[in-house]
Amino acid sequence: MNDEIEKLSDNELFKLLSKKGTESEYAFLEIYRRYSGRIFAYCKRFLGNKEDAMDVFQDTFVNFYQSADKEREMTNLPAFLLRIARNLCLNLVRQNRKTTHLEDYMRFENNLDSAENDELLDMIKIAVQQLPEDYREAFILREYEGMSYQEIAEFLNISLPLVKIRIFRAKEKLRQILAPYISELSKF
Amino acid sequence: MDTEHISKKIIEFLDGELPQSEEQSLFFLLSESDELRNVLKEHLAISRSVRNDFSAFVPPSSAIFNIVKTLNLKTIGQTVPNKPSFFAKLGKTAVLMLSTSILTFLLTFLLIRPDGSINNKPIRAIVQTPPIIIAEHEKNISDNNSLTKQKKYNALNVTSNNHSLDQISETSFEDSEQKNQTNSNISPVEHITNNLNIANENDRIISPNNIKPTKLIFNSYIKSNSLLQDKSFVITLRGLTGKSFPNPDVATNDITSLSNLSLGFYFTQWDNIKFGIEFGRETFGLSYENIANGILFNYEQKPSILWGAVGIDYSIPVSIYNSFQPFVTFLAGGTQIGGPLVKGIAGIRFRPANSNFEAYLGAEGSLLFYQNQKIFYLTRKIGLTYGIAIIF
Numbered sequence: 001m002n003d004e005i006e007k008l009s010d011n012e013l014f015k016l017l018s019k020k021g022t023e024s025e026y027a028f029l030e031i032y033r034r035y036s037g038r039i040f041a042y043c044k045r046f047l048g049n050k051e052d053a054m055d056v057f058q059d060t061f062v063n064f065y066q067s068a069d070k071e072r073e074m075t076n077l078p079a080f081l082l083r084i085a086r087n088l089c090l091n092l093v094r095q096n097r098k099t100t101h102l103e104d105y106m107r108f109e110n111n112l113d114s115a116e117n118d119e120l121l122d123m124i125k126i127a128v129q130q131l132p133e134d135y136r137e138a139f140i141l142r143e144y145e146g147m148s149y150q151e152i153a154e155f156l157n158i159s160l161p162l163v164k165i166r167i168f169r170a171k172e173k174l175r176q177i178l179a180p181y182i183s184e185l186s187k188f
Numbered sequence: 189m190d191t192e193h194i195s196k197k198i199i200e201f202l203d204g205e206l207p208q209s210e211e212q213s214l215f216f217l218l219s220e221s222d223e224l225r226n227v228l229k230e231h232l233a234i235s236r237s238v239r240n241d242f243s244a245f246v247p248p249s250s251a252i253f254n255i256v257k258t259l260n261l262k263t264i265g266q267t268v269p270n271k272p273s274f275f276a277k278l279g280k281t282a283v284l285m286l287s288t289s290i291l292t293f294l295l296t297f298l299l300i301r302p303d304g305s306i307n308n309k310p311i312r313a314i315v316q317t318p319p320i321i322i323a324e325h326e327k328n329i330s331d332n333n334s335l336t337k338q339k340k341y342n343a344l345n346v347t348s349n350n351h352s353l354d355q356i357s358e359t360s361f362e363d364s365e366q367k368n369q370t371n372s373n374i375s376p377v378e379h380i381t382n383n384l385n386i387a388n389e390n391d392r393i394i395s396p397n398n399i400k401p402t403k404l405i406f407n408s409y410i411k412s413n414s415l416l417q418d419k420s421f422v423i424t425l426r427g428l429t430g431k432s433f434p435n436p437d438v439a440t441n442d443i444t445s446l447s448n449l450s451l452g453f454y455f456t457q458w459d460n461i462k463f464g465i466e467f468g469r470e471t472f473g474l475s476y477e478n479i480a481n482g483i484l485f486n487y488e489q490k491p492s493i494l495w496g497a498v499g500i501d502y503s504i505p506v507s508i509y510n511s512f513q514p515f516v517t518f519l520a521g522g523t524q525i526g527g528p529l530v531k532g533i534a535g536i537r538f539r540p541a542n543s544n545f546e547a548y549l550g551a552e553g554s555l556l557f558y559q560n561q562k563i564f565y566l567t568r569k570i571g572l573t574y575g576i577a578i579i580f
Contacts, residue, residue: 025261032252034438037245057247059253083424121237140204143238163503167203168196182233 005030017068019184035078036061039085041144046089046137048129050053056092060085079155083138087135093133120181127177131170138166139174198228202235242478243397314326345425422462423578424452430552430571432473436488447471447492450575456500462501468517469494472567476560496530503537513537515548523556530555533573544579 005013016027039060052174056064061081063084074080141147141155153163197214200206206214363556428448445470454464474489499518504514519531535550554569 015295015486028259028261032255036247036251040247040251041241042249045241054248054251056253058251058258062258065255084504120233121241124237125241143235144244149203160552164196164200164205168199171199171231172195173235174234175227178234179230182230 010034014068014074014077031064031077031081032061035081038078038145039081040141042085043141045111045128046086047092047143048125048157054094056085056088059088060145063088068132072080078145079151082141111123117132120178123178123181124174127174130177131173135166135170135173138163139170154185191227194224195227195574198224202231204227212243267305271329277504292563306447422452422454422456422464422577423540424454424466424575426548426573426575426579428468428470428552428571428573430555430569432471432490432569434475434488434566434567435473436475436490438488450573452499454499460503460505462499462503464501465496466499466521467494467496468556472554472556472569474558474565474567475519476558476565477563478521478560491525493523493525495521495523495527497529498532508536511538511540515550517550523558525558528557535573537577538580546577546579548577549574549576 008016008027008030011100013027013031016023017031018024036057040057043056043060044050047053047056052184060081064081128139131139136150137156141152142149147155149163149167151158152167153160156163194214194217194327197206197210198218200213201214207309218228336566426449430449448471450466450468450470452464452466454462456462468474471492472488474487476487478485478487498521499517499519501515503519504516507513515534515537517533518530519529519533521527521529523529531552531554533550533552535548537548539546549572552571552573554567554571556567556569558565558567
């Protein structure tokens with residue numbers, strides 16, 4: 001069963017979901033296997049808080065599964081999942097207007113399982129949280145989701161020049177924040 | 189062309205979004221300006237670091253359990269292992285600590301315990317009593333018109349080898365009367381005594397000189413030299429310093445004021461043996477491999493790790509200048525990254541006379557086992573430990 005499921009396309013998997021049975025559950029598991037990493041990365045870096053990211057991430061897949069039968073055609077499954085995650089993230093941010101305190105952030109990030117011994121990376125993760133929400137999102141979609149500018153424009157439903165501006169502003173802001181630190185690192 | 193515009197082009201170039209037609213002009217500008225090349229370097233450094241952010245792509249394993257449970261997916265609910273229980277999550281450490289504790293206690297109870305009795309009081313002395321008659325006495329009493337009473341003293345349990353002083357005091361006496369006996373001989377009596385003055389019914393004193401001891405009572409004392417006699421509870425606070433192997437040349441993260449410290453709670457089980465638990469936070473060097481997205485990475489870290497362990501402490505019963513005493517401690521437990529963790533300490537304690545405080549210094553060796561992607565790794569650490577203890 002697993003071997004067969006793995007060979008199916010996103011669209012075929014999605015169609016299996018609406019059948020609501022054993023096949024549906026295996027299809028769901030395969031979709032989870034394929035995209036959970038990307039969705040989690042988006043949630044984690046957008047929210048900057050592991051606990052909130054975990055909640056939103058779980059809700060994303062629960063909502064996805066529950067709404068699967070309502071959708072008829074699926075052209076871009078990861079984008080669909082990302083959209084659910086994005087809406088949930090934005091809802092959470094707007095409800096709480098929660099800012100991530102540095103202490104909380106560092107506490108969540110300090111665990112052995114993470115590959116976060118890169119000091120610069122730690123600084124970047126903190127700096128990303130300082131970016132305005134729309135800049136941050138554009139940066140995450142570009143750097144973590146690997147989307148092209150055009151895909152980001154479609155996903156966010158904004159113009160291509162606006163995407164370019166947001167990404168430029170985000171990266172330039174990060175560079176300015178981190179420049180002294182990078183300069184120090186380059187001395188070693 | 190202003191710097192901001194060129195910077196924008198640099199970003200587009202790094203993102204693969206710059207049209208090829210514009211690349212040549214960008215390269216030319218870069219070759220002309222140190223400042224622009226620095227901008228490029230800084231953006232490159234940021235992009236490279238972000239690409240190493242693998243941890244962002246690994247959702248916690250409990251997420252799928254929660255999702256399956258929420259959606260009530262029965263089929264894959266059976267194939268996906270159960271949600272980690274308390275013991276599965278914290279439990280490797282907890283189970284290890286508990287089992288070590290039980291094992292240590294049982295081993296100690298069975299092998300070290302002096303007499304096997306349930307008695308928490310320190311044993312101070314053992315008196316050995318002889319197995320047979322220890323004294324004989326003959327005496328003739330002539331008294332024609334009077335009743336003669338013979339008092340027979342029997343010692344109970346004379347055949348046993350070891351008795352405490354308390355047991356000896358339980359010696360009972362049996363009286364038997366012999367009436368109207370004239371010129372009768374008093375038969376030999378068996379008795380055991382530790383005060384050597386025994387009165388008969390007529391208040392005559394049988395002096396000690398009349399007793400011919402056939403065997404001497406042998407008293408042997410096993411005396412403890414522990415500095416901790418009569419103390420039952422000890423709180424220890426000790427500092428830890430040392431070098432771990434491997435010892436990667438990276439900065440230690442998460443240094444707090446509570447790093448490289450340990451707090452212990454011990455109770456004295458017997459004179460020289462204490463049991464307890466200990467918690468600490470300590471820096472260990474780690475080196476392990478991790479495969480992410482099919483790529484093998486070698487990680488080196490030096491985190492400050494929280495640990496907990498059960499401990500047994502043995503104070504060697506040798507007192508030096510009445511204030512110094514050597515000790516050994518064995519600790520076994522787990523850490524926040526798993527475990528097991530074992531520690532051995534050997535050192536010397538200093539406790540001034542009549543003081544409830546003591547200071548100690550020792551050498552410590554640690555073995556930390558940890559796991560990543562189902563592979564176990566070992567970090568060894570040697571160092572010094574120093575601290576104080578309060579004895580209640």
